[in-house]
Amino acid sequence: MTQRSSKRKAAWLLVVLTPLIAELSLGSTPITLAWFVILWVPVYGAGVLLIRELTFRAGRGWPSLVVLGVAYELLEDGLGLQALTSPHLYDAAQWGLRVFGFNVPYWEANALYHIVFTVLIPIALVELLFPEQRRRPYLRKRTTTLVAVVAVLGTAILRVAVPPSQDPGYQAPMPYIVAFAIVIVGLGIIALVVLPRRFDSDGTPLSSRTSRALAPVNLWWWRIGAGAAVLVGMYLTFPTFGAEQPVFTQGSLVLVPMLLALALTAVSAWILNAASRSEQWNERSTLAVIAGALVAHTVGGMIFLMPNTINLIGLVVILVVTVLAMIGLDRRLQVRISRGTAGDHVR
Numbered sequence: 001m002t003q004r005s006s007k008r009k010a011a012w013l014l015v016v017l018t019p020l021i022a023e024l025s026l027g028s029t030p031i032t033l034a035w036f037v038i039l040w041v042p043v044y045g046a047g048v049l050l051i052r053e054l055t056f057r058a059g060r061g062w063p064s065l066v067v068l069g070v071a072y073e074l075l076e077d078g079l080g081l082q083a084l085t086s087p088h089l090y091d092a093a094q095w096g097l098r099v100f101g102f103n104v105p106y107w108e109a110n111a112l113y114h115i116v117f118t119v120l121i122p123i124a125l126v127e128l129l130f131p132e133q134r135r136r137p138y139l140r141k142r143t144t145t146l147v148a149v150v151a152v153l154g155t156a157i158l159r160v161a162v163p164p165s166q167d168p169g170y171q172a173p174m175p176y177i178v179a180f181a182i183v184i185v186g187l188g189i190i191a192l193v194v195l196p197r198r199f200d201s202d203g204t205p206l207s208s209r210t211s212r213a214l215a216p217v218n219l220w221w222w223r224i225g226a227g228a229a230v231l232v233g234m235y236l237t238f239p240t241f242g243a244e245q246p247v248f249t250q251g252s253l254v255l256v257p258m259l260l261a262l263a264l265t266a267v268s269a270w271i272l273n274a275a276s277r278s279e280q281w282n283e284r285s286t287l288a289v290i291a292g293a294l295v296a297h298t299v300g301g302m303i304f305l306m307p308n309t310i311n312l313i314g315l316v317v318i319l320v321v322t323v324l325a326m327i328g329l330d331r332r333l334q335v336r337i338s339r340g341t342a343g344d345h346v347r
Helices: 003-024 031-057 062-080 089-095 104-129 141-161 174-194 220-237 251-276 283-304 309-338
Strands: none
Touching: 003 031, 003 104, 031 062, 031 104, 031 141, 031 174, 031 309, 062 104, 062 141, 062 174, 089 104, 104 220, 104 251, 104 283, 104 309, 220 251, 220 283, 251 283, 283 309
């Protein structure tokens, strides 16, 4: 496979994989409406491909992807769906702590979700599948500009497709639209200019790994730990089992699970960052975390979204496919590592 062909395949895989993970495998887009995923490809697929291209062209790494994940959430839910300010859409205003018309708990829940399942996991999976292109741009500059245009058009598609039918008559206040746009640009500057470079032009890390004692040999610890963190995080941030607010809180008490969710996220990020710097960490370790998170996130959709029978069966099928895909990829990585052809681990 030529370098050009490899990059093209990696880019297309990321475009297709992102909405499948972020929407279909959770059940937020139910299996009975699976064709909707076609509508989400421009904003999800092109949006995340653009995030990846800009990040690695600038020599930045995963911290920048996290910051751009927050920007993505503002683009999708703030400018596209308008759910961050709507008093009706998705019952977001009922989640508690609506500050000056801004749905704070809804924003936190979806920002954390998009960072992990829309940005980090799809990018990390494609990096594992195409290690020769790791941390290198997939696209030429002209094509990257085209992808940016498609992402903007994808946001417009969201605006036209969802609010008129699900939230008729609502228009986000212009000050919020301007504020969201300014914050998105500001986050982009932080991610691509302010945060320090982590790689040089050919993707080589600027700092070497140091040995740590935070990488257990048994990969099941990482699968179970990642899965548990995802399920707890979903319970803390999304209303579940018929509750109007997360964890059945009332009013401003929603701050408690919100803060707990941030603490859980911070601790999880610290553990992963420390462990990934260990010489014991490899591609299978990265996949173990991804697999645990993906399985738990679909199980969470089955439990928390309370789908009907047909959509529940659809999620079960997706769960089985996910498990089989993770097993297959793990075996592939095991062979690659045993042959000594594995690339630098994803971190």
